[in-house]
Amino acid sequence: MSRETYDAVRSLTVELCRPLALEDYVIQSAPECSPAKWHLAHTTWFFENFLLTPLLPSYRPFHPQYGYLFNSYYETVGTFFPRPMRGLLSRPTVEDVYRYRAHVDEHMAQLLARLDAERDTETAFRVTLGLHHEQQHQELLLTDIKNLLALNPLRPAYRAVPHEVSVKIDPLTWLEFPAGVHAVGAQSDGFAFDNEMPRHRVLLERCALASRPVSNGEYLEFMRAGGYRDAALWLSDGWRKVNEAGWQAPLYWEQIDGEWWHMTLSGFQRVDPHAPVCHVSYYEADAFARWAGKRLPTEFEWEALAASVPVEGNLLESGRLQPAAASNASHQLFGDVWEWTSSAYSPYPGFKPQSGSLGEYNGKFMVSQLVLRGGSCATPRSHIRASYRNFFYPADRWQFMGLRLAS
Ligand SMILES: [Fe+2]
Numbered sequence: 001m002s003r004e005t006y007d008a009v010r011s012l013t014v015e016l017c018r019p020l021a022l023e024d025y026v027i028q029s030a031p032e033c034s035p036a037k038w039h040l041a042h043t044t045w046f047f048e049n050f051l052l053t054p055l056l057p058s059y060r061p062f063h064p065q066y067g068y069l070f071n072s073y074y075e076t077v078g079t080f081f082p083r084p085m086r087g088l089l090s091r092p093t094v095e096d097v098y099r100y101r102a103h104v105d106e107h108m109a110q111l112l113a114r115l116d117a118e119r120d121t122e123t124a125f126r127v128t129l130g131l132h133h134e135q136q137h138q139e140l141l142l143t144d145i146k147n148l149l150a151l152n153p154l155r156p157a158y159r160a161v162p163h164e165v166s167v168k169i170d171p172l173t174w175l176e177f178p179a180g181v182h183a184v185g186a187q188s189d190g191f192a193f194d195n196e197m198p199r200h201r202v203l204l205e206r207c208a209l210a211s212r213p214v215s216n217g218e219y220l221e222f223m224r225a226g227g228y229r230d231a232a233l234w235l236s237d238g239w240r241k242v243n244e245a246g247w248q249a250p251l252y253w254e255q256i257d258g259e260w261w262h263m264t265l266s267g268f269q270r271v272d273p274h275a276p277v278c279h280v281s282y283y284e285a286d287a288f289a290r291w292a293g294k295r296l297p298t299e300f301e302w303e304a305l306a307a308s309v310p311v312e313g314n315l316l317e318s319g320r321l322q323p324a325a326a327s328n329a330s331h332q333l334f335g336d337v338w339e340w341t342s343s344a345y346s347p348y349p350g351f352k353p354q355s356g357s358l359g360e361y362n363g364k365f366m367v368s369q370l371v372l373r374g375g376s377c378a379t380p381r382s383h384i385r386a387s388y389r390n391f392f393y394p395a396d397r398w399q400f401m402g403l404r405l406a407s
Pocket residue numbers: 042072133137
């Protein structure tokens with residue numbers, strides 16, 4: 001684990017905050033979202049709590065109550081401030097939080113300078129985990145800012161990205177693979193979360209996955225065909241949600257004079273029919289697939305296909321910050337949108353959570369959520385891989401979530 005890698009990840013978080021006004025840092029637009037200020041502090045707390053306090057003898061915490069304010073959900077570490085109230089904290093100030101980051105970075109530099117990663121594999125692993133954790137929060141920071149700016153009638157852009165002429169996409173084709181036993185889960189080389197392990201075998205029937213994600217244009221056909229009004233297309237929980245929430249389109253969509261527009265991180269834009277549809281819940285993805293006479297892939301079908309594909313695509317580094325149309329040849333398995341799968345977020349056979357408090361990182365969430373695969377336009381390139389399992393509740397829509405059909 002090098003100092004350069006640590007500095008690169010930590011400074012990217014700060015870089016992502018650069019377009020924000022001071023006021024943007026503080027507001028929490030929904031209970032599931034967090035203020036940018038909280039993301040900046042919580043990722044810092046992770047290094048303080050899991051590395052500096054236990055492992056650097058000279059270290060003194062920056063503030064005695066920051067552990068309470070910036071612990072997210074680690075019950076074995078201590079109590080924590082209620083999540084839905086994170087946006088009510090005007091103190092510590094943004095400036096205080098940046099000073100907290102500088103304090104922790106300075107001491108992490110000392111710890112990294114002493115670290116013999118070959119011998120102290122546990123510490124090296126925790127540093128790497130802290131950086132992957134921070135990368136997860138880089139994506140959340142962007143999706144939470146999008147949620148915040150989208151509710152503002154001024155429709156502010158987070159960062160104006162030059163408008164690109166859309167690529168006209170080809171009709172869907174199908175990528176078939178034969179029935180057989182496939183190995184899934186993390187390979188032994190490189191970092192992986194505990195929820196990707198152990199690697200194990202699964203039996204897959206013959207199946208076919210679509211050559212690209214479902215586009216906005218295809219999703220508009222579903223909407224125009226009355227998809228949101230036909231109970232027969234929906235799971236019972238989904239139909240209840242459609243009616244309770246009044247869903248008629250993906251999150252952030254708005255119809256003006258018969259045309260669909262949507263809020264993006266570059267401001268309010270006309271919906272590009274060729275780009276992958278985004279900000280749909282599992283329920284909407286499932287209803288679309290049923291309407292299309294297809295289904296959603298399982299996470300293992302997705303992984304079996306993605307394992308042979310290079311990890312490249314419209315990821316955070318492209319700078320687009322929204323899903324984009326691409327040629328059929330790229331398949332868009334990585335980047336653009338996280339793809340809902342029909343797989344429950346459950347432990348793999350033989351799953352063992354990490355020991356100690358870090359065992360709370362993933363394992364305790366393995367109920368009532370579904371797995372999404374492939375990363376999005378807000379996922380850092382070095383953070384995603386074929387075995388990566390993201391997970392959200394079926395009604396969630398604020399992440400860059402889309403779908404790919406299977407048959
Ligand atoms: Fe976290």
